Amino acid sequence: MATAAAQRTARPQADGAAAREPADYQRVFDAAVAADERIEPRDWMPDAYRATLVRQIAQHAHSEIIGMQPEANWITRAPSLRRKAILMAKVQDEAGHGLYLYSAAETLGTGRDELLDKLHSGRQKYSSIFNYPTLTWADVGAIGWLVDGAAITNQVPLCRCSYGPYARAMVRICKEESFHQRQGYELLLALSKGTPEQHAMAQDAVDRWWWPSLMMFGPPDDESQHSAQSMAWKIKRHSNDELRQRFVDICVPQAESLGLTLPDPDLTWNEERGHYDFGPIDWSEFWDVLKGNGPCNEQRLTQRKRAHDEGAWVREAAAAYAAKHTGGAEAAAHETTGAERA
C-alpha cells in the first residue's frame, strides 16, 4: 500500500487545482482501487462513491447507537455483578464505536449533527435487528453470540475496504466485537449448563434471534440494489449470500457445543457443496421491519429522539460556556472546519 504522502503526490485531490482533466481523476481513482490501495479523505473520489460511503458508514454508526438500547434494557437487572460489569462495558464500547464511525463519516464532508438529524427524521436507517425486543436475560447472550457474530462476519472484510478511514475504524471495532461475541457465547453456555429453567431461557432466546440474525446480511444477492457497485468499488468484498452462508457454517457447530438447537428443520450438511443447507428466510418480515413496522421501531426511535431533545439544554450550556471561557476559540474552530467542507 502506498504511503499517504506518496498518494497525495500521485493522486489528484478534491480541493487542489491539479493540472489534470476530470477524466484523469476517474482513471487514477479506478487504478488505486484496482491496486487495492486505500482512498483517503483528501483524494478525489466519484460523488456516488462518497454518497454510498456516507450512507453505509452513517447507517453503521446509527446501528451502534440504537443497538445500545436492547442491551441497556438489561443493565439494571443483570443477575450477577460480574455479568453487570461485562454488559456495562459492552454498551460503553458501542457508544465508542458510534463515535469512531461518525468520525469516519465526517472525513467525507458531513457532520455528526447532520447525520443524527437524518436518523431522527427517519431519512437514514439503522440495522433492522435492533427492532427486536430483549425479553429475557438470555437475549443478552443471544445478541452477543448471534448478532455480534453476524456483525463480525460482515465487518471483518470491511477492514480491507477501499476507504481508509472506514477500514481503520473497522480494525479497532472488530477487535472489541469479537471479545463481546465470546462473552455472549459464554453467557449462553452458563445458562445452557445451568438449571432446566436457565437452559429453556437460552433455547427460547436462540429460537427468537436466529432468523433475524440471518437477515442482518441483507436481502438475497438478486434483490440487493447496492451490492454490485459496492463490490466494484471494493467497499464490499463478498456478497450478502456468501457472508450469510459463512455465518451459518460457523454457527451450527457452535450451537452443538452450546447444547442448543437452531430453529430450522431444513438445516442439514450438504457434502457436495461443503456447506450447510438452510431453510427459506421470511423476507416479508425483513421488509416489514425495514419499513418501520417491526416490534420496536417506534420505541427505539422515540427513545433516541427523547434523549437528544432532553439533552439539548446540556449541549447548549456546554457551547455557551465554551464561548465565554475560551474566547470563542472552539466555536471559531468549528466554523472554519465547516467553511472548508463547504
Add this chain to the structure above:
Amino acid sequence: MTATGPATVPVTAALALGDDALVLSHRLGEWAGHAPVLEEEVALANIALDLLGQARVLLSLAGDEDELAYLREERAFRNLQLVEQPNGDFAHTIARQLYFSTYQHLLHAELAASDGPFAPLAAKAVKEVAYHRDHAEQWTLRLGDGTETSHERMRRACAALWRFTGEMFQPVLGLDVDWAALESRWLESVTEVLGRATLSLPEGPRTGAWSAGAGRQGIHTESFGRMLAEMQHLHRSHPGASW
C-alpha cells in the same frame, strides 16, 4: 445474612463503602442510552464501571459479592441516602456526582495514606475517583456558567440534594478518619467549585434529626426499595442458580 470477611477487615466499613459504590453505579447505569451526548454515554458508563469494580472488591471483603448485592433487603443496605437518589435531569445527576465524588476522593486519599486495611484498595480507587471528581466539576462549571436555563437547573439540583450531604461525615465504624477535617475540606472544595460555576452554596440544613446517618443504619428513602426490586428480581427468581 452473615458477612464473614478476614478478621482484619471491618465488615461494617466494607459494606458502607461497597454499598455506596454499588448503588451509585446502578443509578449511573440507568443512564445508558439516555445521555445528552454520545461522549457522556461513554463517560457515565465509565464511571459506573469504576464504581462497580470498587463495589465488587469491597463486598468481597465482607462476604460473597452476589449474595450481598442481590439477597439483602432494603434495611440491610448501608449506603448513603445521597447515592440512591433518582437520576432526575442531567443537573441532578451531576450535582449528586459533585457532592459524592468530592467526598469519595478526599476519603480515599486519606485511607490510601493510612496503614489501615483499606489502604491498598483506596490507593487504586483514588486515581479513578480523581477522574470522576474532575468530570463532575467540569460539568458543574458548564451547567452553572452556561445558559440561564442550565444555571437555574443546576442551582435547583444542588439545592435539592443538599440535605443529603451531612450524612457523609457521620463516622463509620472501622474507618479511622478525622471526619470533621474531611467535612471542612469538602465544604471548602464544593464552595470553590460552585463559586466558579457562578452558583452559591445552597442554604438550609444538611441533615435532619431523623436522617443523620440514616442510610448507614439501613434507613433509606422511598425510591430505594423500587431500585432494589429491579436490581434483584432476576437473581431472586432463580434461587441457587449460577450465571
